[in-house]
Amino acid sequence: MKWEVVIGLEVHVQLNTASKIFSGSSTAFGAEPNTQASVVELAFPGVLPVLNRAVVDKAIRLGLALNATINKKNVFARKNYFYPDLPKGYQISQMDLPIVGPGTLTILVGEEEKVIRVTRAHMEEDAGKSLHEDFQGMTGIDLNRAGTPLLEVVSEPDMRSAEEAVAYARALHTLVTWLGICDGNMQEGSFRVDANVSVRPFGQAEFGTRREIKNLNSFRFLEQAIKYEIQWQIDTLEDGGRIEQATVLFDPDSGETRMMRSKEDAHDYRYFPDPDLLPVVLSDDDIARVAATMPELPGQMKARFVAEYGVSAYDAALLTTSLAHAEYFEQVARATGQGKLAANWINGELAARLNREGLELAACPIDAPRLAGLVVRVADGTLSNKLAKQVFDALWVDALSADEVIERDGLKQVSDVGAIEKMVEEAIAANPKAVEEFRAGKEKALNALAGQVMKASKGKANPAQVQDILRQKLA
């Protein structure tokens, strides 16, 4: 039987505020345990939460970027459950009236664009951390993370493969870092993904029973976990089994998902409006104030790169995977007036090298002005592609400009007609057989002669010129 995969994602985006969502405690990562937990996070009797304005503004920012409805009246609710890293016995979240309503996010799968619907995004507080290492047979609790502001972004079940799910997660990651509302650090848990996965026979209208994979903190694990889960569900169904609704965890060591809890012991959260917090009411001005600070968004910038610099849609998509990439490209393109060539170098040589060395663009040893210096010399014919790669390698290790490297290593391409003519004549004289073959109509023989000239020039002759002069001399 042919199966169709259905995936929806819930992403917890940690907002990069200075203080917590409901108190003036610091949110800085990595502090000594419990030194950033105030009486609000510790749930001392009588304390009251006071909402951080920056959390509201950042939520509006994401809402606007997703073309979503902003609910001008939204309400906090209590989600009740018992766990020691949540001292109040409830998490303050939003249920019926979240701040961000339906919107959309466009993703790129291969070279195809697809629009994924976003159901909602709501504000909530993070819980603390439980450390299960042995503390005299007890569990250690660190509440520094408790009260850190989160936006939970929920998608519709619009994705049909693990690749689409990863593309959506990446697009959302790009967007929240682009907007400057999240640091995007997945190792530190700033961007955590839950995946709801089900399968159904092709053509069936109803969804299959879903299982939720919790807390995936890398794109690689997200893809591995979904692929494993899909195969497991298909195998189970084809063996005549049934899928039970459940929450599962992914084990990166075994590459498998395993059941955490079944539907029978699923939580009953007994949500109700939090009487400690009044409804959040936003005015048109509140929204306009945030809208006025919105940057050019990835989609808009992509379209502009195609129109303004003549790069392909695919190149433009690669160049807008992060704000850092886009800014780097634009600096090089502006400095050189060579958008396409700049895009080729950034998406080609530079991307490959960064990838090989496991570096992010921020740590790239070649900054935009120095790459621009190289692109200029390729564009004006000073450097052949081969020489340009040599200069690129030198720029990677030496703090010199492209021109300084060309001067130091004597890499200037020879475009002097007289000098090339002399080398061409020598090559013709030394290779009578190739000359004869070419004159007999064998085009390939010309390449052999050109190769000789390039060799004689130590790779510095302008290859196009060499071809032209050879043809003239042999005509």
Next chain:
Amino acid sequence: MSLTHQDVARIAQLARIEVTDAQVEATLAQLNNIFGLIEQMQAVDTTGIEPMAHPQDVSLRLRDDVVTETDHREAYQAVAPQVEKGLFLVPKVIE
């Protein structure tokens, strides 16, 4: 609607409250009373009335994003039954 003994046991379990059989009996009667009141309220026609999330028709005031708290770990942990290396210790929990 009327609750059963099982409903009361389940509610008590969710709230982590231990109840004896005699208490279940008494609680059942009290809860059914409350549900009777709710039923009366639900009989009122509320068509066209916007639900309220809070009894007062006022909106939330926000605070600026500024760190105002300092470290009072020692004072806060003075009332904790057990601490180690700055962590609160609780009976082992593994979900």
